Amino acid sequence: MALIVSFKKFLDETGNIARFTxxxxxxxxxPRYENRELLNQCYNIGYLSFPLVALxxxxxxxxxxxxxxPSLVDYGVxxxxxVMVGLAIVREIGPVITALIFAGKIxxxxxxxxxxxxxxxxxxxxxxSGIKPYKYLVATRVMATTLMLxxxxxxxxxISLFGSYLGVNIRSxxxxxxxxxxxxxxLEFSDVLPSIIKTLFFxxxxxxxxxxxGFNSSKGTQGVGISANSAVVLSSVLIFIIDLLAVQITxxxxxx
Amino acid sequence: xxxxxxESVIVIKDLVKGFGDxxxxxxxNLTVKKGSNVVVLGKSGSGKSVLIKCIIGxxxxxxxxxxxxxxxxxxxxxxxxxxARSKIGFLFQSNALYDSMTIRENLEFPLLRHWxxxxxxxxxRLVKEALENVDLLHTLDMMPSELSGGMLKRxxxxxTMILRPEVILYDEPTTGLDPVTAREIEKxxxxxxxxxxxxxxxxxxxxxxxxxxxxxxxxxxxxxxYIEGTYEELEQSSDQNIKQFFE
Amino acid sequence: MKNQEVNNIKLGAFVLSGLILMIVAFFMIGKNNNxxxxxxxxxxxxxxxxxxTEGNNVLFSGLQAGTVKEIQLINDSTIEVIMQxxxxxxxxxxxxxxxxxxxxxxxxxxxxxxxxxKGISKKVVEGDVLKAKNIANMDEIIEKLSxxxxxxxxxxxxxxxxxxxxxxxxxxxxxxxxxxxINLKASLQNIYKATNxxxxxxxxxxxxxxxxxxGKGSAGVLLTDTIMASKLKDAAIQIKSAGTNxxxxxxxxNTIVKKINYDLNKGNGPVNTLLKDSLMAKNIKQTVxxxxxxxxxxxxxxxxxxxxxxxxxxxxxxxRQKKKEQAKLLEAAQKN
Numbered sequence: 108m109a110l111i112v113s114f115k116k117f118l119d120e121t122g123n124i125a126r127f128t129x130x131x132x133x134x135x136x137x138p139r140y141e142n143r144e145l146l147n148q149c150y151n152i153g154y155l156s157f158p159l160v161a162l163x164x165x166x167x168x169x170x171x172x173x174x175x176x177p178s179l180v181d182y183g184v185x186x187x188x189x190v191m192v193g194l195a196i197v198r199e200i201g202p203v204i205t206a207l208i209f210a211g212k213i214x215x216x217x218x219x220x221x222x223x224x225x226x227x228x229x230x231x232x233x234x235x236s237g238i239k240p241y242k243y244l245v246a247t248r249v250m251a252t253t254l255m256l257x258x259x260x261x262x263x264x265x266i267s268l269f270g271s272y273l274g275v276n277i278r279s280x281x282x283x284x285x286x287x288x289x290x291x292x293x294l295e296f297s298d299v300l301p302s303i304i305k306t307l308f309f310x311x312x313x314x315x316x317x318x319x320x321g322f323n324s325s326k327g328t329q330g331v332g333i334s335a336n337s338a339v340v341l342s343s344v345l346i347f348i349i350d351l352l353a354v355q356i357t358x359x360x361x362x363x
Numbered sequence: 364x365x366x367x368x369x370e371s372v373i374v375i376k377d378l379v380k381g382f383g384d385x386x387x388x389x390x391x392n393l394t395v396k397k398g399s400n401v402v403v404l405g406k407s408g409s410g411k412s413v414l415i416k417c418i419i420g421x422x423x424x425x426x427x428x429x430x431x432x433x434x435x436x437x438x439x440x441x442x443x444x445x446x447a448r449s450k451i452g453f454l455f456q457s458n459a460l461y462d463s464m465t466i467r468e469n470l471e472f473p474l475l476r477h478w479x480x481x482x483x484x485x486x487x488r489l490v491k492e493a494l495e496n497v498d499l500l501h502t503l504d505m506m507p508s509e510l511s512g513g514m515l516k517r518x519x520x521x522x523t524m525i526l527r528p529e530v531i532l533y534d535e536p537t538t539g540l541d542p543v544t545a546r547e548i549e550k551x552x553x554x555x556x557x558x559x560x561x562x563x564x565x566x567x568x569x570x571x572x573x574x575x576x577x578x579x580x581x582x583x584x585x586x587x588x589y590i591e592g593t594y595e596e597l598e599q600s601s602d603q604n605i606k607q608f609f610e
Numbered sequence: 611m612k613n614q615e616v617n618n619i620k621l622g623a624f625v626l627s628g629l630i631l632m633i634v635a636f637f638m639i640g641k642n643n644n645x646x647x648x649x650x651x652x653x654x655x656x657x658x659x660x661x662x663t664e665g666n667n668v669l670f671s672g673l674q675a676g677t678v679k680e681i682q683l684i685n686d687s688t689i690e691v692i693m694q695x696x697x698x699x700x701x702x703x704x705x706x707x708x709x710x711x712x713x714x715x716x717x718x719x720x721x722x723x724x725x726x727x728k729g730i731s732k733k734v735v736e737g738d739v740l741k742a743k744n745i746a747n748m749d750e751i752i753e754k755l756s757x758x759x760x761x762x763x764x765x766x767x768x769x770x771x772x773x774x775x776x777x778x779x780x781x782x783x784x785x786x787x788x789x790x791x792i793n794l795k796a797s798l799q800n801i802y803k804a805t806n807x808x809x810x811x812x813x814x815x816x817x818x819x820x821x822x823x824x825g826k827g828s829a830g831v832l833l834t835d836t837i838m839a840s841k842l843k844d845a846a847i848q849i850k851s852a853g854t855n856x857x858x859x860x861x862x863x864n865t866i867v868k869k870i871n872y873d874l875n876k877g878n879g880p881v882n883t884l885l886k887d888s889l890m891a892k893n894i895k896q897t898v899x900x901x902x903x904x905x906x907x908x909x910x911x912x913x914x915x916x917x918x919x920x921x922x923x924x925x926x927x928x929x930r931q932k933k934k935e936q937a938k939l940l941e942a943a944q945k946n
Contacts, residue, residue, distance in 0.1 A: 143614075146617075146618055147614070147617070149621055149625075150617045150618070150620065150621040153624055153625070154617075154620050154621050154624045157624060220463075223462075224461075224462075226457075227457045227458075227459055227462075228455040228456070228459040229459045229460070229461055229462070231416070231421050231453075231455065231459065232453070232455055232459035232460075232461075234420075234421060234448075235419055235421070235448055235451075235453045236448075236472060236473035236476055236477070237445045237448055237449060237473065237476040237477045238472070238473075238476050239441070257628075258624070258625060258628035258629070259628070261628050261632045261635070262627065262628050262631060265631050265635075287638075291635070291639055291641075294635075294638075294639050295639060295665065296636070296639055296640075299635065299636070299639060303632075
């Protein structure tokens, strides 16, 4: 019985999120656009996340390189290290790690911010003041996460590759020219494009989930905490699900 | 009590609103005359907040009608609601000032939204005037987090007033404030009301507030209008349900 | 308001840097793929692509020259590959160049190698079809390697037997010696001459006897002349001694041959050192040993290759096939 109830709850939640997402395309896409708020959110969400993303990306590139080296040395293909790391970073590690860090930072902050706005009636106040909160708060944030995550991923990939370059140079010597030449030689558009396109969806998911959880926060400070937390959890899970879908779709399209 | 010649600003008929199986408002009726202050009295959870949120269109009632300036709020679409809302002020219990904005931006925000073509100088003038009315001009470029509870309430009041609404809905304006500050807020409400000739519905269970502001008191009990009368009339009532508020 | 402006500038810098990085990355990748390059196409037809796919590299004498743009099946045994060639390289490719499908490294991606051929030829133009050279793929190489291995094993087996036989055979040594042959031949010639002379002498003798019987000429004189008769007797004795000499000579020949034979077995004389030199025999044996070890090492390499995980599948397949064949043979044997 409890299983049925929780399953119903799950379906209900899914339906609500779907409707919430639908409103982004119906309400959020209509003029007039909140351009100033969008820029503001892009600054908050994109620019201010950059140091965190840069740090994690750098460490990831470095560590991945150092971890992969021994097994490549075993097979005698140490010279393929840049190719291997480059492909891993650009195709999978870069987008997913960046998105997860992004979900942790932005998903929770959106969830908490909108949650506390909901609890302190600021969202109602906006409605009363003739502002559509969905448009002003949700659409701008979702738009900002959708646009900023790919940028962060690209920058993160670059920094990650630089970290990997340093990682290669710990044990052996390679020039930065040769390293990037090798990396780019192995890359194709079919590696880069799907991974950038999927980050658009990652960003969209993080934004939508954060806003949904915040918007439907229950009363009290505990409610805000729960919505911030569940925003991170749900968006992280969604990132992996989207990643799974993305790899299958690229496979289907023959881009893999 | 107003006379019959005075036009009615808000007319609520048979309002029903429930959440799930629980019915909060069950056939509520209320008429607010122009220029009068109506206080809705009731216990916590009796549905007072639900009532005024239905009036401003934040909640959709299950049935019944709410006519504000002869227009039915529940039947409106978003755009019409926006238009109607520009004539209705709403003072939130938690003030609902935007944390991320300065006091100036908080006050500008509704102005820029409702009056799209307004000029910059006009905005500045109106913001300053509204803050002067509540004696808080010096807080213009401060953030809400830097102000005390009483100051926040006054800023919220200024923000509610800035659009010159004809009807103002107060959601527990004195709750959570010390008695001295509460009296100041009451005085401000009355002062601004006189200045702008507004009508209002005040929700409260603070009897001092009721006594000082009410032209008419309505007791909300079990989702219905239990009784309405002046403060003095209710104070002398022997009904147990009424007497418990005055003890 | 001023803060907002500063923020916008920061945001602008952030977005621009991201976009520039993306464009640079796309440009770098595009350079690989010749997407921004000239559209110069060459064709080549293969019967087997060995897994070549679109996007693989085209190398001209080992230099990156372009990519495989399109692959089309023309009929059941012909596949046409359209290559996009870098405009810088195209001016160096001759019409008689040969294209083949190769591999980058041992396990790498497939590539098309265009190699120049000696001789004068015109430069290629758009849409030219190059000559194809089908090169064995890895599987075939391994199969050949396995065959070669078997061959080497059987050859070395035969070689071993031969060498052993050479080692033990005396007749072979005799046959192989030249000086003995020459001596023998000279002796035989001498014998032949001697008998020839003897023959001529007997013919002359016969005639004299005939004349004597007829009793005419000098023979008659001879018969009557006792001096003559005694001389004749001497001649007959001489003839007899010549025959005896011839007989002795033959006997001597026999002893010589016997002696040679004895020498061979005893181990004296130059012929024998040549044939019976133990050092040489050792050398030959070592050579054979080396050969054996070499084939053993080769066998071991093949074994290691078998266990290498890259080829495991292939060799398991072989083994399975072998087992199957054995099982078939067994079955056939049982039936019989």
